[in-house]
Amino acid sequence: MADKNPFKTIPAKIYEIVDESPLIRTIKVKPEINFPFQTGQFAEVSVPNIGEGPFTPSSPQSFGFNLEFTIMKTGFVTEHIHKTKVGDIIGLRGPFGSRYPIDEWKGKDVLIMGGGVGMAPTRSLFLSMVDNIDDYNSITFLIAARTPADMIYKDQIQEWSKIQKVKILKAVDKVPEGEKWDGDVCLVTKLLEKVKIKPKDNPAVTCGPPIMMKFGTLELLKYGYAEENIYLSMEKKMYCGHGQCRHCVMGKYYACKDGAVFTYDKIKNEEKIWE
Protein backbone atom coordinates (compact mmCIF):
# COMPACT_ATOMS: atom_id res chain seq x y z
CA MET A 1 0.00 0.00 0.00
CA ALA A 2 1.41 3.32 -1.03
CA ASP A 3 -0.52 5.24 1.61
CA LYS A 4 -0.60 4.23 5.26
CA ASN A 5 -4.24 5.34 5.39
CA PRO A 6 -6.14 2.35 4.04
CA PHE A 7 -9.45 4.18 3.78
CA LYS A 8 -8.26 6.73 1.25
CA THR A 9 -10.51 6.41 -1.78
CA ILE A 10 -9.48 7.32 -5.32
CA PRO A 11 -12.30 8.43 -7.63
CA ALA A 12 -12.34 6.72 -11.03
CA LYS A 13 -14.50 7.57 -14.04
CA ILE A 14 -16.17 4.83 -16.09
CA TYR A 15 -15.36 5.32 -19.78
CA GLU A 16 -16.65 2.09 -21.28
CA ILE A 17 -18.94 -0.77 -20.36
CA VAL A 18 -18.97 -4.17 -22.09
CA ASP A 19 -21.67 -6.76 -21.42
CA GLU A 20 -19.88 -10.11 -21.44
CA SER A 21 -22.79 -12.43 -20.55
CA PRO A 22 -26.29 -12.05 -19.13
CA LEU A 23 -24.84 -11.66 -15.61
CA ILE A 24 -21.30 -10.47 -16.21
CA ARG A 25 -20.07 -7.10 -17.45
CA THR A 26 -16.72 -5.39 -17.75
CA ILE A 27 -16.37 -1.76 -16.67
CA LYS A 28 -13.35 0.19 -17.83
CA VAL A 29 -12.28 3.07 -15.61
CA LYS A 30 -9.78 5.92 -15.51
CA PRO A 31 -8.65 6.69 -11.93
CA GLU A 32 -8.06 10.33 -10.94
CA ILE A 33 -4.51 9.39 -9.92
CA ASN A 34 -2.60 6.30 -11.06
CA PHE A 35 -3.59 3.05 -9.44
CA PRO A 36 -0.60 0.77 -10.08
CA PHE A 37 -1.17 -2.91 -9.25
CA GLN A 38 0.45 -6.26 -9.82
CA THR A 39 -1.53 -9.10 -11.31
CA GLY A 40 -3.46 -11.02 -8.65
CA GLN A 41 -3.89 -8.01 -6.36
CA PHE A 42 -7.36 -6.55 -5.90
CA ALA A 43 -9.06 -3.24 -5.26
CA GLU A 44 -12.01 -2.37 -3.05
CA VAL A 45 -14.41 -0.89 -5.55
CA SER A 46 -17.10 1.37 -4.12
CA VAL A 47 -20.36 2.61 -5.54
CA PRO A 48 -21.02 5.94 -3.78
CA ASN A 49 -23.49 5.65 -0.92
CA ILE A 50 -24.07 1.95 -1.66
CA GLY A 51 -21.04 -0.02 -0.54
CA GLU A 52 -17.80 -1.70 -1.52
CA GLY A 53 -16.62 -5.04 -2.77
CA PRO A 54 -13.22 -6.60 -3.50
CA PHE A 55 -12.49 -7.09 -7.21
CA THR A 56 -9.34 -8.13 -9.00
CA PRO A 57 -8.79 -6.11 -12.17
CA SER A 58 -9.16 -8.20 -15.30
CA SER A 59 -6.74 -5.97 -17.18
CA PRO A 60 -2.99 -6.73 -17.25
CA GLN A 61 -0.77 -5.33 -14.48
CA SER A 62 0.27 -1.78 -15.23
CA PHE A 63 0.92 1.66 -13.85
CA GLY A 64 -2.82 1.97 -13.54
CA PHE A 65 -3.92 4.76 -15.87
CA ASN A 66 -6.72 2.51 -17.04
CA LEU A 67 -8.24 -0.46 -15.27
CA GLU A 68 -10.87 -2.99 -16.19
CA PHE A 69 -13.06 -4.92 -13.80
CA THR A 70 -15.18 -7.87 -14.89
CA ILE A 71 -18.00 -8.25 -12.40
CA MET A 72 -20.84 -10.72 -11.99
CA LYS A 73 -24.21 -9.56 -10.70
CA THR A 74 -24.58 -11.68 -7.58
CA GLY A 75 -25.33 -9.45 -4.58
CA PHE A 76 -26.20 -5.96 -3.41
CA VAL A 77 -23.09 -4.05 -4.44
CA THR A 78 -22.61 -5.87 -7.74
CA GLU A 79 -26.22 -5.19 -8.61
CA HIS A 80 -25.51 -1.48 -8.26
CA ILE A 81 -22.25 -1.77 -10.20
CA HIS A 82 -24.38 -3.20 -13.00
CA LYS A 83 -26.59 -0.11 -12.82
CA THR A 84 -23.69 2.31 -13.42
CA LYS A 85 -23.38 4.18 -16.70
CA VAL A 86 -20.50 5.55 -18.74
CA GLY A 87 -19.39 8.79 -17.07
CA ASP A 88 -20.27 7.66 -13.52
CA ILE A 89 -17.67 7.87 -10.75
CA ILE A 90 -16.74 4.85 -8.67
CA GLY A 91 -14.15 4.69 -5.84
CA LEU A 92 -11.01 2.57 -5.62
CA ARG A 93 -9.05 1.62 -2.49
CA GLY A 94 -5.87 -0.42 -2.52
CA PRO A 95 -4.33 -2.26 -4.24
CA PHE A 96 -4.44 -5.02 -1.64
CA GLY A 97 -3.26 -8.57 -1.25
CA SER A 98 -0.79 -10.97 -2.77
CA ARG A 99 0.14 -11.28 -6.43
CA TYR A 100 0.93 -14.03 -8.88
CA PRO A 101 4.76 -14.19 -8.84
CA ILE A 102 5.05 -14.15 -12.63
CA ASP A 103 8.64 -12.91 -12.54
CA GLU A 104 9.58 -16.18 -10.77
CA TRP A 105 7.89 -18.20 -13.50
CA LYS A 106 10.27 -17.18 -16.27
CA GLY A 107 11.29 -20.12 -18.47
CA LYS A 108 8.45 -22.28 -17.13
CA ASP A 109 5.38 -23.98 -18.53
CA VAL A 110 2.44 -22.26 -16.89
CA LEU A 111 -0.98 -23.89 -16.56
CA ILE A 112 -4.04 -21.72 -15.88
CA MET A 113 -7.57 -22.93 -15.14
CA GLY A 114 -10.27 -20.28 -15.10
CA GLY A 115 -13.97 -20.86 -14.55
CA GLY A 116 -16.95 -18.51 -14.78
CA VAL A 117 -16.22 -15.06 -13.46
CA GLY A 118 -12.93 -16.51 -12.13
CA MET A 119 -11.82 -15.75 -15.67
CA ALA A 120 -11.40 -12.12 -14.61
CA PRO A 121 -8.21 -12.48 -12.50
CA THR A 122 -6.85 -15.15 -14.83
CA ARG A 123 -7.33 -12.82 -17.82
CA SER A 124 -5.21 -10.25 -15.99
CA LEU A 125 -2.61 -12.93 -15.26
CA PHE A 126 -2.66 -14.29 -18.79
CA LEU A 127 -2.36 -10.90 -20.46
CA SER A 128 0.37 -9.78 -18.05
CA MET A 129 2.43 -12.80 -19.09
CA VAL A 130 1.60 -12.40 -22.78
CA ASP A 131 3.10 -8.90 -22.56
CA ASN A 132 6.44 -10.68 -22.01
CA ILE A 133 5.68 -13.97 -23.73
CA ASP A 134 9.35 -14.49 -24.61
CA ASP A 135 10.06 -14.98 -20.91
CA TYR A 136 7.90 -18.10 -20.66
CA ASN A 137 8.24 -21.54 -22.17
CA SER A 138 4.51 -21.99 -22.71
CA ILE A 139 1.12 -20.99 -21.36
CA THR A 140 -1.77 -23.45 -21.29
CA PHE A 141 -5.09 -21.80 -20.54
CA LEU A 142 -8.10 -24.01 -19.71
CA ILE A 143 -11.34 -22.08 -19.74
CA ALA A 144 -14.71 -23.20 -18.41
CA ALA A 145 -18.24 -21.91 -18.06
CA ARG A 146 -21.64 -23.38 -17.33
CA THR A 147 -23.14 -22.78 -20.78
CA PRO A 148 -21.90 -21.14 -23.99
CA ALA A 149 -23.93 -18.01 -23.09
CA ASP A 150 -22.08 -17.78 -19.74
CA MET A 151 -18.68 -17.93 -21.44
CA ILE A 152 -17.04 -14.50 -21.26
CA TYR A 153 -14.36 -12.89 -23.46
CA LYS A 154 -15.47 -15.07 -26.42
CA ASP A 155 -14.01 -12.87 -29.16
CA GLN A 156 -10.81 -12.30 -27.26
CA ILE A 157 -10.29 -16.03 -26.73
CA GLN A 158 -10.23 -16.43 -30.53
CA GLU A 159 -7.43 -13.86 -30.73
CA TRP A 160 -5.48 -15.30 -27.79
CA SER A 161 -5.34 -18.74 -29.46
CA LYS A 162 -3.25 -17.22 -32.24
CA ILE A 163 -0.47 -16.10 -29.90
CA GLN A 164 2.65 -18.24 -30.18
CA LYS A 165 3.49 -20.53 -27.21
CA VAL A 166 -0.14 -20.28 -26.06
CA LYS A 167 -2.55 -23.22 -25.99
CA ILE A 168 -6.18 -22.64 -25.13
CA LEU A 169 -8.91 -25.24 -24.52
CA LYS A 170 -12.45 -24.38 -23.53
CA ALA A 171 -15.33 -26.38 -22.13
CA VAL A 172 -18.88 -25.88 -20.92
CA ASP A 173 -20.92 -28.04 -18.53
CA LYS A 174 -23.84 -28.23 -20.93
CA VAL A 175 -25.13 -26.77 -24.20
CA PRO A 176 -28.79 -25.77 -23.98
CA GLU A 177 -30.84 -26.27 -27.11
CA GLY A 178 -30.35 -23.55 -29.69
CA GLU A 179 -26.93 -22.43 -28.46
CA LYS A 180 -23.85 -22.94 -30.60
CA TRP A 181 -20.63 -24.28 -29.17
CA ASP A 182 -17.30 -25.18 -30.79
CA GLY A 183 -15.44 -26.40 -27.69
CA ASP A 184 -15.68 -29.39 -25.36
CA VAL A 185 -18.61 -30.33 -23.15
CA CYS A 186 -17.07 -31.52 -19.88
CA LEU A 187 -15.70 -30.35 -16.54
CA VAL A 188 -12.57 -28.22 -16.66
CA THR A 189 -10.60 -30.96 -14.91
CA LYS A 190 -11.34 -33.28 -17.86
CA LEU A 191 -9.51 -30.86 -20.15
CA LEU A 192 -6.31 -31.76 -18.33
CA GLU A 193 -6.40 -35.11 -20.16
CA LYS A 194 -6.22 -33.29 -23.48
CA VAL A 195 -3.10 -31.27 -22.89
CA LYS A 196 0.50 -32.22 -22.35
CA ILE A 197 1.04 -31.80 -18.60
CA LYS A 198 4.49 -30.93 -17.30
CA PRO A 199 3.97 -30.86 -13.56
CA LYS A 200 7.60 -30.87 -12.45
CA ASP A 201 8.59 -27.48 -10.96
CA ASN A 202 5.93 -25.73 -13.02
CA PRO A 203 3.14 -23.55 -11.63
CA ALA A 204 -0.58 -24.22 -11.99
CA VAL A 205 -3.19 -21.58 -11.26
CA THR A 206 -6.86 -22.22 -10.61
CA CYS A 207 -9.47 -19.55 -10.13
CA GLY A 208 -13.20 -20.05 -10.22
CA PRO A 209 -16.06 -21.26 -8.06
CA PRO A 210 -14.79 -22.96 -4.83
CA ILE A 211 -16.01 -26.35 -6.02
CA MET A 212 -13.98 -26.01 -9.22
CA MET A 213 -10.86 -24.96 -7.29
CA LYS A 214 -11.28 -27.87 -4.88
CA PHE A 215 -11.53 -30.57 -7.52
CA GLY A 216 -9.06 -28.75 -9.74
CA THR A 217 -6.50 -28.81 -6.94
CA LEU A 218 -7.08 -32.48 -6.15
CA GLU A 219 -6.69 -33.33 -9.85
CA LEU A 220 -3.50 -31.25 -10.17
CA LEU A 221 -2.05 -33.05 -7.17
CA LYS A 222 -2.86 -36.36 -8.84
CA TYR A 223 -1.02 -35.24 -11.95
CA GLY A 224 2.00 -34.56 -9.78
CA TYR A 225 2.00 -30.81 -9.27
CA ALA A 226 3.72 -29.80 -6.04
CA GLU A 227 1.51 -28.24 -3.33
CA GLU A 228 3.66 -25.11 -3.30
CA ASN A 229 3.18 -24.68 -7.06
CA ILE A 230 -0.62 -24.74 -7.04
CA TYR A 231 -2.06 -21.23 -6.82
CA LEU A 232 -5.59 -20.66 -5.54
CA SER A 233 -7.79 -17.62 -5.06
CA MET A 234 -9.68 -17.63 -1.80
CA GLU A 235 -13.21 -16.33 -1.88
CA LYS A 236 -14.02 -14.81 1.51
CA LYS A 237 -15.85 -11.78 2.73
CA MET A 238 -13.38 -8.90 2.66
CA TYR A 239 -14.74 -5.68 4.09
CA CYS A 240 -11.56 -3.69 4.52
CA GLY A 241 -8.96 -5.33 2.26
CA HIS A 242 -5.97 -4.69 4.53
CA GLY A 243 -6.29 -7.10 7.45
CA GLN A 244 -8.33 -5.08 9.90
CA CYS A 245 -11.95 -6.19 9.74
CA ARG A 246 -11.11 -9.89 10.38
CA HIS A 247 -14.01 -11.23 8.34
CA CYS A 248 -11.70 -13.24 6.07
CA VAL A 249 -9.45 -14.72 8.79
CA MET A 250 -8.07 -18.17 7.96
CA GLY A 251 -6.08 -19.17 11.04
CA LYS A 252 -3.09 -16.86 11.19
CA TYR A 253 -3.72 -15.63 7.64
CA TYR A 254 -6.00 -13.00 6.23
CA ALA A 255 -7.45 -13.96 2.86
CA CYS A 256 -7.29 -10.28 1.89
CA LYS A 257 -3.76 -9.55 2.96
CA ASP A 258 -1.83 -12.81 2.79
CA GLY A 259 -4.02 -13.86 -0.18
CA ALA A 260 -6.30 -13.80 -1.98
CA VAL A 261 -3.73 -15.73 -4.04
CA PHE A 262 -2.37 -18.55 -1.88
CA THR A 263 -0.32 -21.59 -2.68
CA TYR A 264 -2.06 -24.78 -1.57
CA ASP A 265 0.66 -25.86 0.88
CA LYS A 266 0.16 -22.69 2.92
CA ILE A 267 -3.55 -23.08 3.59
CA LYS A 268 -4.29 -26.78 3.23
CA ASN A 269 -4.65 -27.24 6.99
CA GLU A 270 -6.81 -24.18 7.60
CA GLU A 271 -10.53 -24.52 8.20
CA LYS A 272 -13.19 -24.35 5.52
CA ILE A 273 -10.99 -23.14 2.70
CA TRP A 274 -13.47 -24.34 0.07
CA GLU A 275 -16.53 -22.76 1.69
Place this chain on the structure above:
Amino acid sequence: MLVKVKEFETFLHNCVKDNPKEIGQVIAACQVPVNPDSRFFIDIKEGKQLCLNSYRTVEPTRLLYYFTREQVEPFNRSDKKRIIVGVKACDLSALKLLDKALLEDDFQDPSYKYWRENTILISSDCQEFSSVCHCTIFDGKPWAEDGFDVNLSKVNDSYNIITGSSKGDFFIELLKRFVNISEQSSINQEKVKIKRQDYYNKLKEKNEKYTIESYSDLRVQDIKNWNKESKKCIGCGACTNICGICYCLILNDESTDDQFIKVRSTDSCQLNGYARVAGGDTPRPQMYDRFRNRYLCKFDYVQSKFNTYGCTGCGRCIEACPAEIDIREVVKNVKVVV
Protein backbone atom coordinates in the same frame (compact mmCIF):
# COMPACT_ATOMS: atom_id res chain seq x y z
CA MET B 1 5.05 11.82 43.79
CA LEU B 2 2.19 12.14 46.22
CA VAL B 3 -1.04 14.09 45.86
CA LYS B 4 -4.15 14.25 48.05
CA VAL B 5 -7.09 12.35 46.50
CA LYS B 6 -9.49 15.25 47.12
CA GLU B 7 -7.22 17.83 45.51
CA PHE B 8 -6.53 15.56 42.55
CA GLU B 9 -10.23 14.99 41.89
CA THR B 10 -10.96 18.71 42.14
CA PHE B 11 -8.21 19.31 39.60
CA LEU B 12 -9.82 16.78 37.21
CA HIS B 13 -13.25 18.33 37.59
CA ASN B 14 -11.92 21.79 36.76
CA CYS B 15 -9.34 20.65 34.22
CA VAL B 16 -11.12 21.69 31.00
CA LYS B 17 -12.23 25.01 32.53
CA ASP B 18 -8.73 25.79 33.87
CA ASN B 19 -6.80 24.60 30.79
CA PRO B 20 -9.05 25.45 27.87
CA LYS B 21 -6.22 25.61 25.35
CA GLU B 22 -4.66 22.25 26.20
CA ILE B 23 -7.45 19.98 27.38
CA GLY B 24 -10.71 19.37 25.53
CA GLN B 25 -12.33 16.66 27.62
CA VAL B 26 -11.86 14.64 30.79
CA ILE B 27 -13.44 11.19 30.94
CA ALA B 28 -13.26 9.25 34.20
CA ALA B 29 -14.52 6.04 35.72
CA CYS B 30 -17.55 6.99 37.82
CA GLN B 31 -20.16 5.49 40.02
CA VAL B 32 -23.78 6.29 39.21
CA PRO B 33 -26.53 6.18 41.86
CA VAL B 34 -28.89 3.93 39.88
CA ASN B 35 -26.29 1.22 39.48
CA PRO B 36 -23.89 1.42 42.43
CA ASP B 37 -22.12 -1.87 41.63
CA SER B 38 -20.97 -0.84 38.17
CA ARG B 39 -18.47 1.75 36.99
CA PHE B 40 -18.88 3.78 33.82
CA PHE B 41 -16.68 6.11 31.81
CA ILE B 42 -18.34 9.51 31.97
CA ASP B 43 -17.41 12.97 30.73
CA ILE B 44 -16.94 14.54 34.15
CA LYS B 45 -17.57 18.17 33.47
CA GLU B 46 -20.94 17.76 35.19
CA GLY B 47 -19.26 16.94 38.49
CA LYS B 48 -19.90 13.22 38.73
CA GLN B 49 -18.71 11.04 41.56
CA LEU B 50 -15.38 9.52 40.55
CA CYS B 51 -14.66 5.87 41.28
CA LEU B 52 -11.05 5.33 40.26
CA ASN B 53 -9.86 2.61 42.60
CA SER B 54 -12.45 -0.04 42.01
CA TYR B 55 -12.56 -2.66 39.22
CA ARG B 56 -12.84 -1.96 35.49
CA THR B 57 -15.72 -0.06 33.93
CA VAL B 58 -18.71 -1.75 32.27
CA GLU B 59 -17.70 -0.54 28.80
CA PRO B 60 -14.24 -1.35 27.49
CA THR B 61 -11.63 1.40 27.07
CA ARG B 62 -11.42 0.22 23.46
CA LEU B 63 -14.69 1.98 22.71
CA LEU B 64 -13.12 5.33 23.62
CA TYR B 65 -10.47 4.76 20.94
CA TYR B 66 -12.40 2.72 18.40
CA PHE B 67 -15.95 3.92 18.42
CA THR B 68 -19.03 1.85 17.65
CA ARG B 69 -19.54 4.14 14.69
CA GLU B 70 -17.04 6.63 13.35
CA GLN B 71 -16.27 8.40 10.11
CA VAL B 72 -12.72 7.39 9.14
CA GLU B 73 -12.40 9.00 5.71
CA PRO B 74 -12.11 11.93 5.62
CA PHE B 75 -11.21 12.18 9.31
CA ASN B 76 -11.51 15.45 11.24
CA ARG B 77 -8.98 16.26 13.93
CA SER B 78 -8.74 18.72 16.82
CA ASP B 79 -5.60 20.00 18.57
CA LYS B 80 -6.83 19.58 22.10
CA LYS B 81 -5.94 16.59 24.20
CA ARG B 82 -8.39 14.54 26.19
CA ILE B 83 -7.76 12.78 29.48
CA ILE B 84 -9.12 9.35 30.40
CA VAL B 85 -8.79 8.44 34.08
CA GLY B 86 -9.36 5.14 35.83
CA VAL B 87 -8.27 2.73 33.10
CA LYS B 88 -7.33 -0.71 34.42
CA ALA B 89 -4.43 -3.00 33.58
CA CYS B 90 -6.66 -5.42 31.63
CA ASP B 91 -7.66 -2.64 29.25
CA LEU B 92 -4.07 -1.49 28.88
CA SER B 93 -3.17 -5.01 27.70
CA ALA B 94 -6.08 -4.82 25.28
CA LEU B 95 -4.82 -1.51 23.88
CA LYS B 96 -1.39 -3.06 23.47
CA LEU B 97 -2.88 -5.71 21.23
CA LEU B 98 -4.94 -3.15 19.32
CA ASP B 99 -1.74 -1.16 18.73
CA LYS B 100 -0.20 -4.24 17.14
CA ALA B 101 -3.25 -4.84 14.98
CA LEU B 102 -4.11 -1.27 13.99
CA LEU B 103 -0.84 0.69 14.08
CA GLU B 104 2.16 -1.60 13.79
CA ASP B 105 1.10 -3.32 10.59
CA ASP B 106 1.67 -1.94 7.09
CA PHE B 107 -1.46 0.17 7.46
CA GLN B 108 -2.61 2.52 10.22
CA ASP B 109 -6.19 3.15 11.18
CA PRO B 110 -6.22 6.97 11.03
CA SER B 111 -8.77 7.64 13.74
CA TYR B 112 -7.44 5.04 16.20
CA LYS B 113 -3.98 6.56 15.70
CA TYR B 114 -5.34 10.03 16.35
CA TRP B 115 -7.09 9.03 19.59
CA ARG B 116 -4.03 7.13 20.82
CA GLU B 117 -1.79 10.13 20.20
CA ASN B 118 -4.16 12.72 21.61
CA THR B 119 -5.25 11.04 24.81
CA ILE B 120 -3.54 11.24 28.17
CA LEU B 121 -4.22 7.83 29.64
CA ILE B 122 -4.28 7.59 33.42
CA SER B 123 -4.53 4.13 34.91
CA SER B 124 -5.23 3.17 38.51
CA ASP B 125 -4.68 0.06 40.61
CA CYS B 126 -7.65 -2.25 41.19
CA GLN B 127 -8.56 -2.27 44.86
CA GLU B 128 -11.81 -4.16 44.34
CA PHE B 129 -12.82 -7.02 42.02
CA SER B 130 -15.89 -7.95 40.14
CA SER B 131 -17.00 -11.58 40.46
CA VAL B 132 -16.02 -12.16 36.82
CA CYS B 133 -12.50 -10.65 36.88
CA HIS B 134 -9.89 -13.21 35.83
CA CYS B 135 -6.86 -11.38 34.46
CA THR B 136 -4.52 -13.50 36.59
CA ILE B 137 -5.18 -16.52 34.33
CA PHE B 138 -3.42 -14.61 31.53
CA ASP B 139 -0.52 -13.50 33.69
CA GLY B 140 -2.27 -10.19 34.20
CA LYS B 141 -2.08 -8.22 37.43
CA PRO B 142 -4.63 -5.93 39.05
CA TRP B 143 -2.24 -3.03 38.54
CA ALA B 144 -0.48 -1.62 35.51
CA GLU B 145 3.25 -1.89 34.96
CA ASP B 146 3.46 -0.12 31.61
CA GLY B 147 1.31 1.21 28.80
CA PHE B 148 0.03 4.22 30.77
CA ASP B 149 0.95 7.91 30.71
CA VAL B 150 0.27 8.26 34.44
CA ASN B 151 -0.58 5.62 37.04
CA LEU B 152 -2.34 6.15 40.35
CA SER B 153 -2.02 3.92 43.41
CA LYS B 154 -4.19 4.95 46.31
CA VAL B 155 -2.71 4.77 49.80
CA ASN B 156 -4.85 6.20 52.61
CA ASP B 157 -6.00 9.65 51.48
CA SER B 158 -3.34 10.11 48.78
CA TYR B 159 -2.36 8.91 45.34
CA ASN B 160 1.11 7.66 44.61
CA ILE B 161 1.72 8.95 41.10
CA ILE B 162 4.19 7.66 38.56
CA THR B 163 4.54 8.75 34.95
CA GLY B 164 5.22 6.46 32.03
CA SER B 165 5.64 8.79 29.06
CA SER B 166 6.25 12.37 27.95
CA LYS B 167 2.48 12.85 27.80
CA GLY B 168 2.47 11.87 31.47
CA ASP B 169 5.16 14.45 32.23
CA PHE B 170 3.04 17.06 30.45
CA PHE B 171 0.09 16.14 32.67
CA ILE B 172 2.20 16.46 35.82
CA GLU B 173 3.27 19.96 34.72
CA LEU B 174 -0.39 20.95 34.42
CA LEU B 175 -1.18 19.33 37.76
CA LYS B 176 1.64 21.20 39.48
CA ARG B 177 0.11 24.53 38.54
CA PHE B 178 -2.97 23.82 40.66
CA VAL B 179 -2.12 21.13 43.18
CA ASN B 180 0.50 20.66 45.82
CA ILE B 181 2.68 17.66 45.00
CA SER B 182 5.02 16.15 47.56
CA GLU B 183 7.76 13.56 47.19
CA GLN B 184 6.93 9.96 47.80
CA SER B 185 8.30 8.30 50.91
CA SER B 186 9.78 4.82 50.83
CA ILE B 187 7.26 3.73 53.47
CA ASN B 188 4.51 4.67 51.07
CA GLN B 189 6.12 2.73 48.24
CA GLU B 190 6.27 -0.27 50.49
CA LYS B 191 2.57 0.13 51.32
CA VAL B 192 1.67 0.18 47.62
CA LYS B 193 3.64 -3.01 47.08
CA ILE B 194 1.99 -4.84 49.96
CA LYS B 195 -1.47 -3.72 48.93
CA ARG B 196 -0.94 -4.84 45.33
CA GLN B 197 0.34 -8.25 46.35
CA ASP B 198 -2.61 -8.69 48.68
CA TYR B 199 -5.16 -8.01 45.91
CA TYR B 200 -3.24 -10.18 43.47
CA ASN B 201 -3.31 -13.14 45.84
CA LYS B 202 -7.03 -12.76 46.44
CA LEU B 203 -7.82 -12.63 42.72
CA LYS B 204 -5.58 -15.58 42.00
CA GLU B 205 -7.26 -17.64 44.66
CA LYS B 206 -10.68 -16.81 43.26
CA ASN B 207 -9.65 -18.17 39.85
CA GLU B 208 -7.77 -21.15 41.19
CA LYS B 209 -9.78 -23.75 39.30
CA TYR B 210 -8.91 -22.28 35.90
CA THR B 211 -5.56 -22.74 34.23
CA ILE B 212 -3.93 -21.23 31.17
CA GLU B 213 -3.37 -24.75 29.79
CA SER B 214 -7.09 -25.19 29.09
CA TYR B 215 -6.92 -22.34 26.57
CA SER B 216 -4.67 -24.20 24.13
CA ASP B 217 -5.56 -26.79 21.45
CA LEU B 218 -9.16 -25.61 21.25
CA ARG B 219 -9.17 -26.19 17.49
CA VAL B 220 -8.87 -29.94 17.80
CA GLN B 221 -11.63 -30.44 20.37
CA ASP B 222 -14.60 -32.58 19.39
CA ILE B 223 -17.26 -30.61 17.54
CA LYS B 224 -19.87 -32.37 19.71
CA ASN B 225 -18.48 -30.61 22.76
CA TRP B 226 -18.73 -27.25 21.04
CA ASN B 227 -22.27 -28.05 20.08
CA LYS B 228 -23.12 -28.85 23.69
CA GLU B 229 -21.41 -25.76 25.10
CA SER B 230 -23.15 -23.47 22.63
CA LYS B 231 -26.66 -24.77 23.33
CA LYS B 232 -27.50 -21.81 25.59
CA CYS B 233 -26.10 -19.20 23.20
CA ILE B 234 -28.69 -17.05 21.45
CA GLY B 235 -26.18 -15.43 19.10
CA CYS B 236 -26.86 -11.84 20.17
CA GLY B 237 -23.25 -10.70 19.86
CA ALA B 238 -23.15 -8.97 23.26
CA CYS B 239 -19.89 -10.76 24.14
CA THR B 240 -17.99 -9.39 21.16
CA ASN B 241 -19.48 -5.92 21.35
CA ILE B 242 -18.48 -5.51 25.00
CA CYS B 243 -15.06 -7.15 24.53
CA GLY B 244 -11.99 -5.08 25.32
CA ILE B 245 -10.25 -6.41 22.22
CA CYS B 246 -12.71 -7.50 19.49
CA TYR B 247 -12.17 -4.97 16.70
CA CYS B 248 -14.00 -6.50 13.73
CA LEU B 249 -15.50 -3.79 11.59
CA ILE B 250 -17.99 -3.08 8.87
CA LEU B 251 -16.99 -0.39 6.41
CA ASN B 252 -19.93 1.57 5.08
CA ASP B 253 -19.85 3.85 2.08
CA GLU B 254 -21.82 6.98 2.91
CA SER B 255 -20.45 9.15 0.12
CA THR B 256 -22.09 12.34 -1.05
CA ASP B 257 -22.00 13.79 -4.56
CA ASP B 258 -18.83 15.74 -3.72
CA GLN B 259 -16.68 13.26 -1.83
CA PHE B 260 -16.15 9.69 -0.76
CA ILE B 261 -17.04 9.16 2.90
CA LYS B 262 -16.22 5.93 4.72
CA VAL B 263 -17.75 5.07 8.07
CA ARG B 264 -16.56 2.17 10.14
CA SER B 265 -18.81 0.47 12.64
CA THR B 266 -18.31 -2.60 14.79
CA ASP B 267 -19.38 -6.06 13.69
CA SER B 268 -19.78 -9.36 15.52
CA CYS B 269 -18.72 -12.81 14.33
CA GLN B 270 -21.65 -14.22 16.32
CA LEU B 271 -24.14 -12.86 13.82
CA ASN B 272 -25.19 -15.03 10.90
CA GLY B 273 -24.49 -12.40 8.25
CA TYR B 274 -20.92 -11.82 9.44
CA ALA B 275 -18.99 -13.92 6.93
CA ARG B 276 -21.68 -14.12 4.27
CA VAL B 277 -20.39 -13.43 0.77
CA ALA B 278 -22.25 -12.14 -2.26
CA GLY B 279 -24.64 -14.81 -3.44
CA GLY B 280 -25.56 -15.76 0.12
CA ASP B 281 -23.03 -18.43 1.09
CA THR B 282 -21.50 -18.36 4.55
CA PRO B 283 -18.79 -20.65 5.93
CA ARG B 284 -20.43 -20.72 9.38
CA PRO B 285 -24.19 -21.15 8.99
CA GLN B 286 -24.64 -22.92 12.34
CA MET B 287 -24.64 -21.21 15.74
CA TYR B 288 -22.15 -23.67 17.27
CA ASP B 289 -19.81 -22.88 14.41
CA ARG B 290 -19.93 -19.13 15.08
CA PHE B 291 -19.74 -19.76 18.83
CA ARG B 292 -16.63 -21.88 18.32
CA ASN B 293 -15.15 -19.28 15.98
CA ARG B 294 -15.04 -16.69 18.76
CA TYR B 295 -12.98 -19.01 20.97
CA LEU B 296 -10.70 -20.06 18.14
CA CYS B 297 -10.21 -16.43 17.11
CA LYS B 298 -9.17 -15.39 20.61
CA PHE B 299 -7.10 -18.36 21.63
CA ASP B 300 -5.72 -19.65 18.33
CA TYR B 301 -5.88 -17.20 15.39
CA VAL B 302 -5.02 -14.04 17.35
CA GLN B 303 -2.46 -15.95 19.38
CA SER B 304 -0.67 -17.23 16.28
CA LYS B 305 -0.84 -13.84 14.56
CA PHE B 306 0.10 -11.48 17.42
CA ASN B 307 1.74 -13.86 19.87
CA THR B 308 -0.67 -12.98 22.65
CA TYR B 309 -4.16 -14.22 23.54
CA GLY B 310 -7.13 -12.21 22.33
CA CYS B 311 -8.47 -12.12 25.89
CA THR B 312 -7.28 -10.18 28.92
CA GLY B 313 -9.60 -11.75 31.47
CA CYS B 314 -11.69 -8.64 32.10
CA GLY B 315 -14.81 -10.82 32.24
CA ARG B 316 -17.07 -8.30 30.51
CA CYS B 317 -18.45 -10.96 28.14
CA ILE B 318 -19.56 -13.04 31.13
CA GLU B 319 -21.30 -10.03 32.63
CA ALA B 320 -23.00 -9.10 29.35
CA CYS B 321 -24.22 -12.57 28.34
CA PRO B 322 -28.00 -12.92 28.69
CA ALA B 323 -27.56 -16.72 28.76
CA GLU B 324 -24.95 -16.51 31.54
CA ILE B 325 -22.26 -18.24 29.52
CA ASP B 326 -18.88 -18.10 31.26
CA ILE B 327 -15.88 -18.08 28.90
CA ARG B 328 -13.72 -19.74 31.58
CA GLU B 329 -16.18 -22.61 32.00
CA VAL B 330 -16.53 -23.14 28.26
CA VAL B 331 -12.81 -23.61 27.61
CA LYS B 332 -12.67 -25.98 30.56
CA ASN B 333 -15.74 -28.01 29.56
CA VAL B 334 -15.03 -28.27 25.87
CA LYS B 335 -12.05 -30.46 26.72
CA VAL B 336 -14.08 -32.83 28.84
CA VAL B 337 -15.03 -35.92 26.87
CA VAL B 338 -18.78 -36.35 26.54
